[in-house]
Amino acid sequence: MPYIVAVAGQKGGTGKTTTAMSLAAVAAExxxxxxxxxxxxxxxxxxxxxxxxxxxxDTVTDPRAHSLHGARxxxxxxxxxxxPGSLRDRPVLxxxxxxxxxxVLPTQPTALSLVPLVQTVRQVVAPHRVPYRALxxxxxxxSRPEIEEARTLLARHGTPCFEATVRRYRAHExxxxxxxxxxxxxxxxxxxxxxxxxxxxxxxxLFSLGCLDLSDAGAPAPAADPSPGGTTRPATxxxxxxx
Numbered sequence: 001m002p003y004i005v006a007v008a009g010q011k012g013g014t015g016k017t018t019t020a021m022s023l024a025a026v027a028a029e030x031x032x033x034x035x036x037x038x039x040x041x042x043x044x045x046x047x048x049x050x051x052x053x054x055x056x057x058d059t060v061t062d063p064r065a066h067s068l069h070g071a072r073x074x075x076x077x078x079x080x081x082x083x084p085g086s087l088r089d090r091p092v093l094x095x096x097x098x099x100x101x102x103x104v105l106p107t108q109p110t111a112l113s114l115v116p117l118v119q120t121v122r123q124v125v126a127p128h129r130v131p132y133r134a135l136x137x138x139x140x141x142x143s144r145p146e147i148e149e150a151r152t153l154l155a156r157h158g159t160p161c162f163e164a165t166v167r168r169y170r171a172h173e174x175x176x177x178x179x180x181x182x183x184x185x186x187x188x189x190x191x192x193x194x195x196x197x198x199x200x201x202x203x204x205x206l207f208s209l210g211c212l213d214l215s216d217a218g219a220p221a222p223a224a225d226p227s228p229g230g231t232t233r234p235a236t237x238x239x240x241x242x243x
Contacts, residue, residue, distance in 0.1 A: 031077035109150035
């Protein structure tokens, strides 16, 4: 039975799709992963096509979230869902949230991002009684007071927050254009190394909540098991469209 993680938020520019794609890539180092793109803009789908056969996980374009009705029977360890970026798509969001084990809510540590996030939690997430965590994303590591102020505001509204944060790096902005996911960033660039370390930290914290062990995240992925019943994912990712 897969661990289903929805990545959600109504505010643009918070890195929702980058978060979904990056967590899928990190998890794929140690698990069978599917990413379901339910966002009508299909940003994750476009990015996946840019990566092509080098994509380390499978993807589905499913703007109506039909595939989530049978998600518990899917033969994956982890399912990441990139959700619509607008509260107008309530039926799709309802389907996703009713299936999810956890919701990740990326946000920049600014009032213009935090206020819509709190509204999303109150209006959409909380009524489904699904666990959730805010992720402070695209942060300036030099602005520690801003990060702490964001944590304080979220705590005041009863919104739990990841301890890990994701810093602002140009590699994240270039990844989709260059046809790369975070685990494929150039290893010789120290900023790229830090970029992937950030998401590995989030992944370890995230999946520990679902009892999926990613404590060795960052180690080479195991070779595909050719024997019957082998549990590692295929080397070539697949993509299909539903709905």
